[in-house]
Amino acid sequence: MSPRDALKVLIEEVDLEPEQKKALLASLPEMDDAAVMELGTALATYRVNQAHVAQRAVSAIDGLLELEQA
Amino acid sequence: MMESVDMSLRDSILAYDQFRTKYERLVEEMEPYLNDPTVAEGTKAAIRTSLNAALACGDLSMSLGLPFTFSATVLKGVAKLDKLAKWFHGPAKKDKDGKTSAIQAFDLTPHVKLRTSVFFQILELCSGGFLPMRTIEGVMQMNKDIPRVWAAYKRIREIAAAQAVIEPKVQNAIDVFSADGGTV
Numbered sequence: 001m002s003p004r005d006a007l008k009v010l011i012e013e014v015d016l017e018p019e020q021k022k023a024l025l026a027s028l029p030e031m032d033d034a035a036v037m038e039l040g041t042a043l044a045t046y047r048v049n050q051a052h053v054a055q056r057a058v059s060a061i062d063g064l065l066e067l068e069q070a
Numbered sequence: 071m072m073e074s075v076d077m078s079l080r081d082s083i084l085a086y087d088q089f090r091t092k093y094e095r096l097v098e099e100m101e102p103y104l105n106d107p108t109v110a111e112g113t114k115a116a117i118r119t120s121l122n123a124a125l126a127c128g129d130l131s132m133s134l135g136l137p138f139t140f141s142a143t144v145l146k147g148v149a150k151l152d153k154l155a156k157w158f159h160g161p162a163k164k165d166k167d168g169k170t171s172a173i174q175a176f177d178l179t180p181h182v183k184l185r186t187s188v189f190f191q192i193l194e195l196c197s198g199g200f201l202p203m204r205t206i207e208g209v210m211q212m213n214k215d216i217p218r219v220w221a222a223y224k225r226i227r228e229i230a231a232a233q234a235v236i237e238p239k240v241q242n243a244i245d246v247f248s249a250d251g252g253t254v
Contacts, residue, residue, distance in 0.1 A: 001243060001246055002246075005243075006207040006242070006247065009240060010243050010244070012079070013240045015101075015102065032176040037247065038236075043142060043242070043247075044248070047181065047244060050099075051233060051234050051236050053233075054229075054230040054232075054233035055230075056227065057226065058230045058231050061223050061226060061227040061230070062227070065227070068220055
């Protein structure tokens, strides 16, 4: 997968506003390689952090739900 | 002296900026949860349960019982009047922007009828504040609210579990931007 294709996947994946997504996808062909790498790294880090936070929330709620079952 | 004041002001502004950034990040992270109707309803129910529990503690104290019950009943009446007024000129429980009227939040026991609340008030007055009727009213509401809080927790778990899973296609895209070819 090329960085540009990977960036496209990430733009579609992260929870940006629909207008922001459209604008980013439209400007993607004009972006230079450095900008693609910079934005791609930021979005990839964001998505990984979001998954970690969500995993922690799941663990915390599982602990709470055990109380309900007890 | 002046320099230390400037430093302190600068530090305060920096601290405020950091707090604001953290707050905005928290709001962004919470947005998918708070936009969900089950979670929003559960959050309101959790706040109501906490306030009802606090009022119950006050009510169980002999000297505080009557003012607590009386205030809660008056606020319930105000919320009911607001609802009636909306019935004449617009959708019930909604303000002009279509959002739930803030005055409705005054009613901490929306599932207990006003006449039941007034009856409890009279009973408590007759007993000279001895009967903890506000506590009973609060427990009646909690019976409805606690299942909502659990439902909200379960919904938050569902949303979080969906976010915690990274699809293989997205994981491949993430790996493209990792420095060492591994996960970012």
